[in-house]
Amino acid sequence: xxxxxxxxxxxxxxxxxxxxxxxxxxxxxxxxxxxxxxxxxxxxxxxxxxxxxxxxxxxxxxxxxxxxxxxxxxxxxxxxxxxxxxxxxxxxxxxxxxxxxxxxxxxxxxxxxxxxxxxxxxxxxxxxxxxxxxxxxxxxxxxxxxxxxxxxxxxxxxxxxxxxxxxxxxxxxxxxxxxxxxxxxxxxxxxxxxxxxxxxxxxxxxxxxxxxxxxxxxxxxxxxxxxxxxxxxxxxxxxxxxxxxxxxxxxxxxxxxxxxxxxxxxxxxxxxxxxxxxxxxxxxxxxxxxxxxxxxxxxxxxxxxxxxxxxxxxxxxxxxxxxxxxxxxxxxxxxxxxxxxxxxxxxxxxxxxxxxxxxxxxxxxxxxxxxxxxxxxxxxxxxxxxxxxxxxxxxxxxxxx
Numbered sequence: 379x380x381x382x383x384x385x386x387x388x389x390x391x392x393x394x395x396x397x398x399x400x401x402x403x404x405x406x407x408x409x410x411x412x413x414x415x416x417x418x419x420x421x422x423x424x425x426x427x428x429x430x431x432x433x434x435x436x437x438x439x440x441x442x443x444x445x446x447x448x449x450x451x452x453x454x455x456x457x458x459x460x461x462x463x464x465x466x467x468x469x470x471x472x473x474x475x476x477x478x479x480x481x482x483x484x485x486x487x488x489x490x491x492x493x494x495x496x497x498x499x500x501x502x503x504x505x506x507x508x509x510x511x512x513x514x515x516x517x518x519x520x521x522x523x524x525x526x527x528x529x530x531x532x533x534x535x536x537x538x539x540x541x542x543x544x545x546x547x548x549x550x551x552x553x554x555x556x557x558x559x560x561x562x563x564x565x566x567x568x569x570x571x572x573x574x575x576x577x578x579x580x581x582x583x584x585x586x587x588x589x590x591x592x593x594x595x596x597x598x599x600x601x602x603x604x605x606x607x608x609x610x611x612x613x614x615x616x617x618x619x620x621x622x623x624x625x626x627x628x629x630x631x632x633x634x635x636x637x638x639x640x641x642x643x644x645x646x647x648x649x650x651x652x653x654x655x656x657x658x659x660x661x662x663x664x665x666x667x668x669x670x671x672x673x674x675x676x677x678x679x680x681x682x683x684x685x686x687x688x689x690x691x692x693x694x695x696x697x698x699x700x701x702x703x704x705x706x707x708x709x710x711x712x713x714x715x716x717x718x719x720x721x722x723x724x725x726x727x728x729x730x731x732x733x734x735x736x737x738x739x740x741x742x743x744x745x746x747x748x749x750x751x752x753x754x755x756x757x758x759x760x761x762x763x764x765x766x767x768x769x770x771x772x773x774x775x776x777x778x779x
Contacts (some may be wrong), residue, residue, distance in 0.1 A: 389514040389773040397510035402473045402482065406505065407464030408437050426467035428456045436461040443471035443483040445491060448502045453491030455483050469505055478518065480525035485513055485769040488762070514770055524768050527775045535761045542754045546747060553743050557736055558690040561591060561683065562722060565735040576720045578696040592717035595673040598644060605634025608664035612648040617658025617668075617689055637665040638672050643681035645673040646689060652711035653701055655694035659685035670677045671713055685728035686736055687721065 386395065390582040398404070406425075410433065415423050419432030426446035439461045447469050456468075457479070464470045471486070473479055491508060495501035516524065563571070564583050571581040574588055582588070609621040618622075618640075640646050640660045648670055650658035659681045666672065675684050687693060700715035724732065767773035 386512070387514065387770050387772075390516070393514050393516045395512045397509065398486075398511050398513055401477045401513075401515065402443075402471045404445075404469050404505045404509050405472055407466050407468045409466045410463060414694075421461055421463055422458070423463045423465060424456065424458050424468055425465045426502050427451055427454065432466065433463050435463065437463045438470060438474075441479045443473075443486065445469040445471060445486065445503065445508065449656060450501060451492070452495050452501050452503050453493070455487040455491075457483055468606040469503065469508070477515070478521035478525050481521035481769070482530065484525065484528050484765050488766040489513070490537055490770050505631050509646070516771065519657060520775075523775050528765060528768055532761060533765055535757055535764075539754055539757050541759075542750050542757070545750050546754075549675055549743050549747050549750070554691065556739050556743070557686055558692065558730050560736050561687045561690060562692075563769060564728060565732055574722065578692050579722055582722050583724070586728075588720055589671055589678075589723050590717065591673075591719045591721055594676050594679055594721060594723070595645065595717070596676065597713050598638075598674045600638065600639040601668075602635060602637045602639055602665045605665065607634075607637075607639065608662060609634060609637075610640065610646070610656060610660060610662070610664040611652075611664050612646050612656050612666065612670060614651065614655035614689075614694070617685060618660040620662065620664065634665060636668060638668055638670060639665055640672045641674070643675065645681075645684055646677060646696075647671045647673070647711060647716065651708050651710065653694065653698040653709045655689060655691065655697075657688050657697070658692075660690070670713075671716065673716070674714075676725055678726065680726060680729040680733060681731040683724075686733065694718075716771045 389395075410423060414433050415431035416433070417431060419434055421433055421436040423430045424444055425432050426444075426448055439456070441459045442457070442464075444456045444464060445468065446452045446456075448467050458464065467671050471482065473482060486508075489511070491503060492501070494507050494511075495503055496507070515521075562579055562582060563569075564586075566583075569583045569585075572584040574580065574582045574586075576588060579588070610618055611621045611624055611626075612618050641658055644660050646660055646666055647659065648667075650656075650669065659675075675681055689733055696719055697711050698709060698715070700718045701709040701711045702715065703709035764773070768775065
């Protein structure tokens with residue numbers, strides 16, 4: 379493809395180079411408020427990233443290519459047909475019958491239009507820039523052959539990717555269930571159980587104890603004098619991790635003096651997002667936001683066991699019960715609420731055995747996950763390669779030979 383200094387690809391002799399604007403017109407969609415979009419309605423609403431919902435009127439009728447116009451995913455390709463509303467975040471590509479819609483869409487997909495975005499703060503595509511890109515154009519009959527071929531091949535590859543994605547979902551669910559069962563029931567399936575008397579726990583091994591968090595943890599409220607310690611962040615996905623390992627864009631204070639100190643083994647709770655499970659045990663010494671709460675586990679608890687327990691779904695739900703606020707977005711888990719939570723207390727050697735069991739079993743699941751993710755990556759690479767080869771004439775398609 380050629381545009382803005384790109385080198386032209388070699389194409390079959392009977393193909394030609396044309397600017398996009400000589401095959402189709404490009405125009406941004408029409409503004410629509412979020413209040414006008416609902417979960418059901420007469421006409422679908424398409425934005426820059428595909429279907430957004432439904433509304434009561436339409437802006438277009440027919441078959442079109444849609445290009446994402448703004449945001450990190452600008453340049454992505456979708457299709458719309460029938461009657462629909464195209465929002466201002468989509469560029470509507472109207473071929474006016476001059477070329478095959480599906481062929482043009484896949485050709486544009488192969489061009490990585492995101493590279494032409496013009497603003498780093500809020501990436502966006504210029505309609506004029508895209509319209510003036512030169513593209514390789516085969517005869518109409520070949521366009522249809524290419525589109526039909528890609529439909530078949532992409533459908534097969536997408537089915538394989540979908541199967542792997544479902545497998546990844548099942549592995550993730552199995553991982554969560556394995557951890558939840560281990561920290562609340564132990565690793566010995568034959569251990570006698572009894573009712574813990576705690577609704578969120580249910581039955582636990584008969585020889586385990588239970589205790590309020592108040593008697594298991596001590597709040598730590600030490601403050602950094604220099605702010606030079608490792609800055610840590612807490613999320614519901616990864617627990618406690620160094621901010622340097624995360625790709626985060628957030629406000630940073632001029633100084634971290636006065637931030638809360640936590641030590642390796644301390645439980646850190648993101649007060650604002652505790653209801654989502656944003657908590658965990660810190661693996662390193664560091665500092666966290668003054669808005670977080672830090673707790674030192676007592677001698678009866680193994681920190682690694684606390685980390686596993688605090689990050690299961692039912693624990694977050696129990697934390698929510700003791701949080702203060704009206705809506706989930708405004709709930710806060712303060713120390714007085716956390717100290718009301720009852721927790722299981724297995725014997726220390728058993729806590730360590732549970733942690734080891736979780737490590738062994740999740741390592742197996744993580745290996746399967748990594749293999750599945752690698753396969754998905756290869757399938758997506760093959761998908762892109764097939765599209766690029768087909769739309770530039772580098773791939774022999776039987777019907778077009």
